[in-house]
Amino acid sequence: MATLEEALRLVSLMEAELLRRRIAIDRNNAYYRGEQPLKFASDEFAKFHGDRYRDFSDNWVQVVADSPVERLTVTGFKAAGEERAxxxxxxxxxxNGLDTDSQLGFLGSVVGGRSFALVWGDPDDEDTPVVTFEDATQCIVTYEAGSRRRRRAGLKRWQDGGYDYATLYLPEEVWKFRRPQLGMRDKSAQESDIDEELRRWLPREMEEEPNPQPNPMGVxxxxxxxxxxxxxxDPISDVTGVVALQDAINLLWAQMFTASDYASFPQRVVMxxxxxxxxxxxAAGEIIGKEPVDLQKFAVERVLWVTGKDAKIAEWQAANLAAYTQIIENAVGHLAAQTRTPQHYLVGKMANLSGDALLAAETGLVKRVDEKKLWYGQALREVARLILxxxxEDAMAKDMRAGSVLWADSESRSYAQLADALVKLKDLGFPFEWLALRYGLTPTEVADVVAMREREAEMDPVAAATAMLARRPGPAPGDGEDADAEAEEPDEVPV
Known part of the structure; x- marks a missing residue:
């Protein structure tokens, strides 16, 4: 077991690393929400137009992040050696509501580069542990030297009601700490020393449970x-590579808006x-001087008197704003290729494409989703083991280490395509339960459908027997008793 000094030192080190990671995570979260600071190509443009487009963003980050998450759906867990989930x-x-909260966890990992899942027993219901998905700005895990799986410690840190809270998870025990949040005003050196002393983590006082408390799971x-x-x-966020192109696209839109304001119509000049x-x-009506005419008056009345023998009016054409839109479309195309996001997710235009063409267009996204299933599935298998x-259920937990996570299909197919594929697989001999899973039903729904089929068979035994005989392979021609009888029958003799 760790001493209090060892636990505090570990919390301090893990908190420092957590704060280091948070800078990039907060930036990615802001870009996902559309809170994107506009970058400028020149100081002059920023000086005159910076405030005008302060709150504008053409947010492609959200589309790139959401596209794989919407295809990540867990349908069950199956331990090694088990036939059913x-x-x-x-x-x-x-x-625990994880059919919805898991989507938040997957999105947090896609945007922030990682997310976390926490499992702990419920004293009020020993059969139903509490499972939550946690944000990467609040949690961190350290691993044993030379391993990416054996966890040495975990820390969750959050703020609530004027206090910072921290829970340190070790294989043998769990420590809980608390410290007050302090103001940010300028202070003297003595006040800063006092604040530093007050900011120390202290064990949380709890009446109902010890601190530290033992970890019954041993992990x-x-x-x-x-x-x-x-x-x-560090793991790579899907948003990290999109930020630079997102900044460029926003700048191009700002420049196009400015050009639209100043040069989208033909301009005339008097020379x-x-x-x-x-x-x-x-006051007496006497002419005492001259003053220039307000040019805005001409803009409103659309009338201008020009005098002078050399006076003439020239004109230049309106700016070609299509050049901006073409560059923006090219930038969006680069973004789609680099992130393996289908073009029809980003461009918003659909051509008359066949089902096969759409499947081919989404191949990159499907492969991207399958990669995430591989890594997330390994973590979720460990979550299932922790639940056990x-x-x-130690024996089942051991089997779950080599188990599997069941996912919904990554591809988007029409019902006609899917039904046709399943019928062909049925003809090859695939069992009904396997086909029902491929159809998209969860293991629980498959069990319900199987029970319904059995009840229907009990209500109509003749139909069930007929269906069973139809599924049973019969003897091949020339085999069995029919073949023997055929052999004993004499040939017909022509008269």
Whole structure:
């Protein structure tokens, strides 16, 4: 067991790393929400037009991040050696609302590079552990040297009601700490020393449970879901590579809006003439001077008198704004290619494409989703094992280490295509339950459908027997008793 000093030192080190990571995560979250600071190509443009487009963003980051998440749907868990999905694991998943919260976890991983899942027992219901998905700005996991899976410690840090809270998860125990949040005003050196002393983490006082308390699972219950893990570097967010192009697209829109305001119509200029002047009168009506005519008056009345023998009017054409839209479309095309997002997700225009053409257009996205299923599935398999450990099912938890996570199909197909494929697989001999899973039903729904089929068979035994005989392979011609009788029958003798 760790001492209080060791636990505090570990919390301090993990908190420092968590704060380092948070800078990039907060930026990616802001870009996902459309809170994107406009970047400028020149100081002059920023000086005159910076405030005008402060709140504008043509947000493609959200589309890129949402496109794989909408195809990530968990349908069940199956331990090694089991023929069917584990019904109890799915019940715990549903009770905790993870059919919806898992989408938040996947989105957090896609945007922030990682997210986390926390499993802990519920003293009020020992059969239903509490499972939550956690944000990467609040959680961090450290691993044993040389391993990317064996977790050494986990930390969750958050703020609430004027206090910072921290929970340190170790394999053998769990520590809980608290410290007050302090103001940010300028302070003297002595006041800063006092604040630093007050900012120290202290064990949380709890009447109903000890601190630290033992960890009955014997393993860190915080699991990391990396988005695109690397061997020696941090996982990569899907948003990281989009930020630069997003900035460029926003700048092009700002420049096009400015051009539209100033040069979208043909412009005329008067050359070779003095600016029109009008007499300036005193109270007695006497001319005491001249003053220039308000040019806005001409813009409203659309009338201008030009005098002078050399005066003439010239014109230049309106700006070609299509050049901007073409560059923006090219930038969006680059964004689609780099992120493997289908063009019809971004461009918003659909051609008369066949079903096969649409499937081919979405191949990159499907492969991208399958990659995420591989990494997220490994983490979710560990979450399922933790649920079993929290329930005291150690043997099943051991089998779950080599189990699998069941997912809905990544491809979007029409019902006609899917039904045709399933009928062909049925003719090859694939069982009904497997086909029902491929159709998109969850294991629980498949079990319900199988029970309905059995009830229908009990209500109509003749139809059930007929269907069974139809499915049973009969003897081939020339085999069995019919073949023997055929052999004993004499040939006909022509008369």
């Amino acid at each position: 584990n019904a109890e694991l799915w019940r715990v998943w549903q009770v 860190v219950p915080l699991v990391e879901l990396p988005n695109k893990p690397m061997l020696v570097a 070779g003439a003095e600016r029109p002047m009008i007499p300036k009168l005193n 450990l929290a329930r005291g």
